[in-house]
Amino acid sequence: MTGEREPRHRMRLMMSRRTLLASAAAFAALAPGTAFARTRPAPPVARVTDFSEVLHGVRIADPYRWMENGEDPDWRPFLEGQGAYARAVLDSIPGRAALLQRISDLTAASTMANQLQSVGTRFFTLARPPGSSTLCLMVRDGREGRDRLLLDPNRLAPAGGQAGLDYLWKVSPNGRYVVCGVMLDGSENTILHVVDVETGHLLPDRIDRTNFASPSWAPDSSGFFYNRLASPSEGGAEAYAGSVGRFHRLGDDPSLDLALLGRGLSPDLPVGDLEIPMLRACGKHLVGALFSGVDQNATYYLASTVGAQQGRPVWRRVCGKADEVASIEIHGDDLYLLSHKGAPRGRLLKTSVSSPELSSAEEVAPEGPLPLVGLAAARDGLFLMASDVGVHRISAVGADGAIREVRLPFEGAAPWGFNANRAEDGVWLVLQSWVVPQTACRVRADGSVETLDISKAPPADLARYAFSRAEVTARDGVKVPLSIIHPRSASLDGSSPLIMTAYGSYGVTLEPRYTPADIAWLEAGGVLAVAHVRGGGDRGDAWHEAGRKSTKPNSWRDLIDCGRWLVDRGWTSRHALAIQGKSAGGIVVGRALTEAPDLFGAVISRVGVSNPLRSEAMPSGPANVPEYGSRHDPAEFPGLLAMDAYHHVRPGLDYPHVLLTTGLNDTLVMPWQPAKMAARLQAASPNPVLLRVETAAGHGLGLSRSQEDEEKADIFAFVLWAAGHPDFQPPAVP
Numbered sequence: 001m002t003g004e005r006e007p008r009h010r011m012r013l014m015m016s017r018r019t020l021l022a023s024a025a026a027f028a029a030l031a032p033g034t035a036f037a038r039t040r041p042a043p044p045v046a047r048v049t050d051f052s053e054v055l056h057g058v059r060i061a062d063p064y065r066w067m068e069n070g071e072d073p074d075w076r077p078f079l080e081g082q083g084a085y086a087r088a089v090l091d092s093i094p095g096r097a098a099l100l101q102r103i104s105d106l107t108a109a110s111t112m113a114n115q116l117q118s119v120g121t122r123f124f125t126l127a128r129p130p131g132s133s134t135l136c137l138m139v140r141d142g143r144e145g146r147d148r149l150l151l152d153p154n155r156l157a158p159a160g161g162q163a164g165l166d167y168l169w170k171v172s173p174n175g176r177y178v179v180c181g182v183m184l185d186g187s188e189n190t191i192l193h194v195v196d197v198e199t200g201h202l203l204p205d206r207i208d209r210t211n212f213a214s215p216s217w218a219p220d221s222s223g224f225f226y227n228r229l230a231s232p233s234e235g236g237a238e239a240y241a242g243s244v245g246r247f248h249r250l251g252d253d254p255s256l257d258l259a260l261l262g263r264g265l266s267p268d269l270p271v272g273d274l275e276i277p278m279l280r281a282c283g284k285h286l287v288g289a290l291f292s293g294v295d296q297n298a299t300y301y302l303a304s305t306v307g308a309q310q311g312r313p314v315w316r317r318v319c320g321k322a323d324e325v326a327s328i329e330i331h332g333d334d335l336y337l338l339s340h341k342g343a344p345r346g347r348l349l350k351t352s353v354s355s356p357e358l359s360s361a362e363e364v365a366p367e368g369p370l371p372l373v374g375l376a377a378a379r380d381g382l383f384l385m386a387s388d389v390g391v392h393r394i395s396a397v398g399a400d401g402a403i404r405e406v407r408l409p410f411e412g413a414a415p416w417g418f419n420a421n422r423a424e425d426g427v428w429l430v431l432q433s434w435v436v437p438q439t440a441c442r443v444r445a446d447g448s449v450e451t452l453d454i455s456k457a458p459p460a461d462l463a464r465y466a467f468s469r470a471e472v473t474a475r476d477g478v479k480v481p482l483s484i485i486h487p488r489s490a491s492l493d494g495s496s497p498l499i500m501t502a503y504g505s506y507g508v509t510l511e512p513r514y515t516p517a518d519i520a521w522l523e524a525g526g527v528l529a530v531a532h533v534r535g536g537g538d539r540g541d542a543w544h545e546a547g548r549k550s551t552k553p554n555s556w557r558d559l560i561d562c563g564r565w566l567v568d569r570g571w572t573s574r575h576a577l578a579i580q581g582k583s584a585g586g587i588v589v590g591r592a593l594t595e596a597p598d599l600f601g602a603v604i605s606r607v608g609v610s611n612p613l614r615s616e617a618m619p620s621g622p623a624n625v626p627e628y629g630s631r632h633d634p635a636e637f638p639g640l641l642a643m644d645a646y647h648h649v650r651p652g653l654d655y656p657h658v659l660l661t662t663g664l665n666d667t668l669v670m671p672w673q674p675a676k677m678a679a680r681l682q683a684a685s686p687n688p689v690l691l692r693v694e695t696a697a698g699h700g701l702g703l704s705r706s707q708e709d710e711e712k713a714d715i716f717a718f719v720l721w722a723a724g725h726p727d728f729q730p731p732a733v734p
Helices: 006-013 017-022 024-029 075-091 096-108 236-241 305-309 516-523 541-545 553-568 585-595 612-617 621-628 637-642 672-684 705-722
Strands: 052-055 058-061 112-119 122-128 136-141 147-151 163-165 177-184 190-196 202-207 223-228 244-249 258-262 275-282 285-292 298-304 316-319 325-331 334-339 347-352 362-365 372-378 381-388 391-397 403-406 414-420 427-433 436-443 449-452 465-473 479-487 498-501 527-531 577-582 602-606 657-663 689-694
Touching: 058 637, 075 672, 075 689, 075 705, 096 516, 096 705, 112 414, 112 427, 112 436, 122 147, 147 177, 147 190, 223 275, 244 275, 244 305, 258 275, 258 285, 258 305, 275 305, 285 305, 285 325, 298 305, 298 325, 316 325, 316 334, 325 372, 325 381, 334 372, 347 372, 362 391, 372 414, 381 414, 391 414, 391 427, 465 553, 479 516, 479 553, 498 553, 498 705, 516 527, 516 705, 527 553, 553 577, 553 585, 577 585, 577 705, 585 602, 585 672, 602 705, 612 621, 612 637, 657 672, 657 705, 672 689, 689 705
Parallel strands: 498 527, 498 577, 577 602, 602 657, 657 689
Antiparallel strands: 052 058, 112 122, 122 136, 136 147, 163 177, 177 190, 190 202, 223 244, 244 258, 275 285, 285 298, 298 316, 325 334, 334 347, 347 362, 372 381, 381 391, 391 403, 414 427, 427 436, 436 449, 465 479, 479 527
16 A cells, blocks of 8 residues: 555545544543443344253253254244344444455455466466456466466356355366365355366366365376265265265266266275265375374375276285375375374375385384474475465475475465476475465475566555464463464554454464455454464364363363463554454353453454354264264263353353354355354343344355455454444444
8 A cells, every 4th residue: 555545545544543543542531341231122033942952961951952953944034133233233233344345345356266276378267357256267378378267157147146165176187177166155065177278278076075085186197096085875974974086087977077086986995974075196106094084193005006996906004094194195116194193293204115114114204393284295396385374384305315394485484375287396485474365386496486466466565464473371371372463563552453364273373364355454453363272283283182072171271371472562452452363263252252352342253153052963063073072972062062052151141243154055054053052142131142144155165256355344343343442333222
């Protein structure tokens, strides 16, 4: 943003840094939410039943269990009524419209590129060009060429609907085709398509039930390996349990695709009920992996790629789950394994493809101070990725076996994608940080770095913003990493509204991500923070284990302790502090809400898990048992109950403002999860509790730009309303 344009943007937002500072006293004087009950109409009231059940000697009351029955006549009217009520309230917040306009200006002018793959002189990206409504497949001929649209998924959307692309797409080795998954109306029900690069036309090949396809081309580009779910007749969780790794030859009827790895295919190769087969061609070798739900370690096999293409794979076992191998890679005749056994942060082992014996494997890279999170093989060598609380370090293993760290173009960089072409040198990364837009670069084994411009500069002065890293001492003495994204001029006087995000599950690290919409928040003097709580992978497997199953309370207590630290240091104040979590992050923010309700001004749970005690009733639920435990296991039940925010809501408390969101097409976290939580909070607290409902969306993949912009504007306006900002108070209703 230029200096001349800045005042106009500030005026449009009606919330400049000066205004926020001047309003700090007004924030403190207001009692956010106290007048809500008498000035706003009430949301639909949920039916209450006296349903309860006894689990392992504990009686569990569940007055809104009826919502889990999608055929209940009260369900759809309740959900639609809640959505309409939330929409009316959010639209009545005075400053929201100006926020939305600024967000739309930023996102419309920005290029968002997530991944890059190359074949020869062609560069392929999954990107949202300026003005586009969704991520598209693009191709560029030559470094200085113009980006050409290959596929806008909305051309496949039904009338009045929308479509989005899955992040798992792959260019064929000859550069002629791209296989990609398309999702309709935000659902996770993916259909594979194949695009002809020369013409942009779609081939007749269509393969449904490919939610976890992870396609991988055969070396001769004649077809690809992929995963396909069981037939619809099996339904529910059984569809996930019955998936099969297959080979599709271009032009064939998908019903004839060769079944290569799956349950019941071979008596010598057992596949468990919850194991999902994945296939990946590595030159003449085919890697087969069996993943158990959300467990990151897998059982690995090798076969001949040619034999598999002919429907005659002969599988050789490499390792089992007990070996704790997170990924494997092949380079020449060497087989590399990223193992966590005895090394929570990971170590790199090497054995031979012809005789993959772990007992005789050589240690190439011992466990270091940073977790190893990725492997990729290119023509010139093997590449390692390590994570320093989301900021990545890339190293190359050369032909001489030496490991060299490669200097990336800027500090604080985190990549999206780690894509290598075995016929070419180097690995492609799309780098970004919290305040630096995406830049593509190719790292080579000799340490050289080639950059490729793939983004358009936003209409904002990004030099005005910075990010800081801190460590917060949790109540048990553990140091919890905290990232803070803020204006360089931020004053530590408690006046800034602050939104802190947390996740804390599956060993996932919240990496730096540049998001144009967030610039609108920073422009107004707001602050963002990310709490890298236990349960994530920020410091390796041990960090994950410290926030899983019975240790899950560490996750939300880390978040609470980070919130108190931010308030004590003057980054914000209690009424201006908001927390948000998405999906499994709903567990963390939900329990922070119920355990420390007086610490926060607002809580946002986006398509969040609020009732994990009932998660096994969802189609995706059984796959999550390794992470959260099972209600049927008496040893794991107490941990599940402890992390269940829905069952910890207490009547009569003044909970902070709460915004929950859901999508009607969500099959990962069913809409009844946030709906039950909303109903219980609305019955317990006099303060605002909104359930925001997207009718043409699911769990978040495939959202259009306008949908993302609307949600951001709702969240920012909701937080400022909760903080008592005078320009964001809905008008009183007689």
